[in-house]
Amino acid sequence: MEGEPLFPVAVKDAAFTPPDAPTYYLLAANGLFVERRTPLFTASVPVEAGVPGLRPHDAHLALHLPRLPRSLLERAVGFFRAVFGRWEGEAILVMFCRPPGDGEPWRFALDAPPQLIRGRFERGRFRADLRLDYKTCEKPGPDYLRLGTIHSHGNVGPWHSAIDVHDELYDTGLHITAGYVDSPLPEFAAAFVVGRTRFTVPVDTILPPFRTARRAPESWMSRITVACRSWSPAWRNAAN
Numbered sequence: 001m002e003g004e005p006l007f008p009v010a011v012k013d014a015a016f017t018p019p020d021a022p023t024y025y026l027l028a029a030n031g032l033f034v035e036r037r038t039p040l041f042t043a044s045v046p047v048e049a050g051v052p053g054l055r056p057h058d059a060h061l062a063l064h065l066p067r068l069p070r071s072l073l074e075r076a077v078g079f080f081r082a083v084f085g086r087w088e089g090e091a092i093l094v095m096f097c098r099p100p101g102d103g104e105p106w107r108f109a110l111d112a113p114p115q116l117i118r119g120r121f122e123r124g125r126f127r128a129d130l131r132l133d134y135k136t137c138e139k140p141g142p143d144y145l146r147l148g149t150i151h152s153h154g155n156v157g158p159w160h161s162a163i164d165v166h167d168e169l170y171d172t173g174l175h176i177t178a179g180y181v182d183s184p185l186p187e188f189a190a191a192f193v194v195g196r197t198r199f200t201v202p203v204d205t206i207l208p209p210f211r212t213a214r215r216a217p218e219s220w221m222s223r224i225t226v227a228c229r230s231w232s233p234a235w236r237n238a239a240n
Contacts, residue, residue, distance in 0.1 A: 006051075006052045006053040007021065007023045007024050007025055007034075008021050008024040008025070009024065009025045009026075009027060009051070010024055010025070010026050010027070011026075011027050012026055012027065012028040012029070018035070022036070022037045022038070023035065023036050023037070025047065025051060026044065031046055031047070032046070032047040032051070033045060033046055033047060034047050059197050059199075061192055061194070061199040061201075063174075063192065063201065063205070063206070065097070065106070065147075065174075065206060066106055067205070067206055067207060067208050068095075068108055068206060068207055068208070069108055069208075070208040070209075070210075070211065071214065072108055072109075072110050073207055073208065073210060074210065074211065074212060074213055074214040075110065075214045075215075075216055075217075076093055076110060076150055076178065076216075077178060077181055077186055077210065077213045077214075078213040078214045078215050078216045079091060079093065079112065079216035079220050079221075080152035080154075080178055080181040080186075081181050081182060081213050082216055082221065083117075083152070083221075083224065084152065084154045084155065084181055084182055085182070087117055087119065087126060087128050087224075087226060088126065088127065088128050088154060088155075089117040089119065089128030089132070089154070089226075090117070090128065090130070090132045090151060090152050090153060090154055091112070091115065091117075091132070091151065091152050091224065092112075092113065092115055092132060092134050092149055092150070092151035092152075093110045093111065093112055093113075093149065093150050093151070093220070094110070094111055094112075094113055094136075094137050094146065094148075094149055095108065095109075095110055095146075095147040095148050095149060095150060095173075095174065095176075096108065096109045096110070096111070096139055096140055096144040096145065096146055096147055097109075097144065097145055097147040098141065098143045098144045098145070099145070107144070108147070109140040109144065110150070111137045111138075111140065111220075112137070112219070112220035112221075112223045112224075113134045113135050113136060113137040113223065114134065114135045114137070114223045114225070115132060115133065115134035115135070115223060115224055115225070116132070116133040116134070116224075116225050116226075116227060117129075117132065117224060117225070117226050117227070118131065118133070118226075118227045118228075118229075119226065119227070119228055119229070120228065120229035121228065121229070126226075126228065128154075130161075130163070131163070132151065146173060147173055147174055148171070148173030148174035148175050148176070148192075149168075149171070149173070149174075149175050149176070150175075150176040150177075150178060151164075151175075151176075151177060151178070152177075152178045152179075152181050153177055153178065153179045153181075154179075154181060154182070155180060155181070155182045155183075156179055156180070157179040157180065157187065158177040158178055158179030158180070158186075158187045158188050158189040159177070159179070159189055160175070160177055160189060160191060164177065165198065168191070168193050168198070169193065169196050169198075170196065171193060172193060172194050172195075173192070173193065174190065174191075174192050174201070174206065175190070175191050175192070175193060176188055176189070176190045176206075176207070177189045177190075185210065186210060188203045188207055188210075189203065190202075190203050190206055190207070
């Protein structure tokens with residue numbers, strides 16, 4: 001019958017007992033296996049192509065979030081713009097949310113984790129590396145959840161780089177990238193990661209239209225440390 005497996009499916013828990021069947025599927029902590037017993041052999045092998053007889057299933061995501069407040073988005077851009085203007089570097093903010101309850105609506109918050117911009121002097125100017133190191137930061141309150149991150153790409157586009165995808169692989173949550181932050185109209189890209197699966201999120205479903213950058217709190221800027229390699233081959237050649 002369609003929708004039913006052709007063979008029994010067993011779960012390998014603490015009470016597992018092998019079924020009395022020549023062929024059955026076994027769901028274990030490390031995946032799905034098929035167990036076969038014949039007069040010639042007994043084998044258990046990983047299942048790669050699905051279970052015959054069952055209907056297919058696809059990965060999917062449905063976010064239950066409203067759009068982030070415009071004030072937070074514009075304050076984030078103000079922070080990214082200030083960092084880029086001073087060091088031509090990238091920066092990151094951690095997003096938090098408090099789900100609605102007891103008559104209270106959604107609440108959102110941003111905070112800057114301690115972060116390190118590495119770079120070097122080259123031909124008389126500081127040039128930031130593309131890599132940004134950062135630490136964790138505390139939640140703004142006990143009822144808040146870590147929602148994800150929003151980070152900048154300076155004066156280039158907001159697409160998620162291979163480094164971004166790798167860094168976010170095990171970081172469940174919403175990840176937003178801001179590009180062209182030095183322009184009047186920055187652009188954004190968004191993705192949600194869960195279980196090492198990445199879903200593209202339409203920006204207009206989670207961000208309001210951007211209007212103007214707002215001044216970022218000084219506390220955010222104070223959490224940036226700059227590590228500079230003051231003497232590079234390019235600088236040495238220029239000096240000579």
